[in-house]
Amino acid sequence: MYDFSIGVRSNNFRLPLRESIAKAAEIGCRGIQLQATDGETAAENMDKAARRELLKYTQDLGLEFSALCGDFGGHGFMDPSENPMRIERSKRVMEMALDFGCHIVTTHIGVVPEDTSIRRYSVLHDACEKLGSIGQNLGCTFAIETGPEPSALLRTFLDSLSTRGMGVNFDPANLAMVIGEDIPGAVKNLAPYIVHTHAKDGRMLIKTKPEIIYGAFDESQLETGIEGVQYFIETPLGTGDVPFDAYCKALDEIGFKGYLCIEREVGSDPVGDITLAVNFLRKYCK
Numbered sequence: 001m002y003d004f005s006i007g008v009r010s011n012n013f014r015l016p017l018r019e020s021i022a023k024a025a026e027i028g029c030r031g032i033q034l035q036a037t038d039g040e041t042a043a044e045n046m047d048k049a050a051r052r053e054l055l056k057y058t059q060d061l062g063l064e065f066s067a068l069c070g071d072f073g074g075h076g077f078m079d080p081s082e083n084p085m086r087i088e089r090s091k092r093v094m095e096m097a098l099d100f101g102c103h104i105v106t107t108h109i110g111v112v113p114e115d116t117s118i119r120r121y122s123v124l125h126d127a128c129e130k131l132g133s134i135g136q137n138l139g140c141t142f143a144i145e146t147g148p149e150p151s152a153l154l155r156t157f158l159d160s161l162s163t164r165g166m167g168v169n170f171d172p173a174n175l176a177m178v179i180g181e182d183i184p185g186a187v188k189n190l191a192p193y194i195v196h197t198h199a200k201d202g203r204m205l206i207k208t209k210p211e212i213i214y215g216a217f218d219e220s221q222l223e224t225g226i227e228g229v230q231y232f233i234e235t236p237l238g239t240g241d242v243p244f245d246a247y248c249k250a251l252d253e254i255g256f257k258g259y260l261c262i263e264r265e266v267g268s269d270p271v272g273d274i275t276l277a278v279n280f281l282r283k284y285c286k
Helices: 017-026 048-060 083-099 119-138 151-159 172-179 183-189 210-214 244-253 270-284
Strands: 005-009 031-035 064-069 104-107 141-145 166-170 194-199 201-204 232-235 259-262
Touching: 005 064, 005 270, 017 031, 017 048, 031 259, 048 064, 048 083, 064 083, 064 259, 083 104, 083 119, 104 166, 104 194, 119 141, 119 151, 119 166, 141 194, 151 166, 151 183, 172 183, 172 194, 172 201, 172 210, 172 232, 183 244, 244 270, 259 270
Parallel strands: 005 031, 005 259, 031 064, 064 104, 104 141, 141 166, 166 194, 194 259
Antiparallel strands: 201 232
């Protein structure tokens, strides 16, 4: 067993907010990741009093916030016309995270291109410089979720930033389903930046460009993929291509001591699937 804690994305229960938090405590989670971009828990919809009340409710159940999800969907930060608004909203999410005693906000930024000379690279780089600087000044890490690009490319991108406010939310299933990458090797590639993880599993069915899967904006068009084609499948923990024994060993070897946060976005029985995931993860967590 390793020095990890079990968390869950609260909205994955598909229950009202407080029922979700109570259910997380009931099945043995220690932390929750809160969606902070829409609905009642959007940063702009929660004033200080509402935040204090939700924090107390969560703490009274013995839980803490592992991270906030600041994913606004769409093209991430690849559309320069939207970035000022998205960066400002991301700052509000980071500020709310601190009100919850949490120092991590996760998101998808888009697809980092290999070619550093194209405009999309510079747009992403500029946005992440700004986001990282905001995070560094606030004392909050803005964590990029893995999946759209190989880990070595993401590492190179992060190393090129001047700010220390950017990190990684390591999602092994995204790398397995989209890239087909060696997961323990990816952990080692991204070791200095990993601050949070998702516990998710899945399998690649058809290999294709990540831009198709993630709907990347590539200067001239939105590639949405071929309708009806299933490129990957998300599966219950332990039944996909994520080698959890080797994955958790690699996380331990780099000194990670944070959350394995369950993310279950599909399935007809979310509470049952998340409960099974908690039981599956117990063997890895003290």
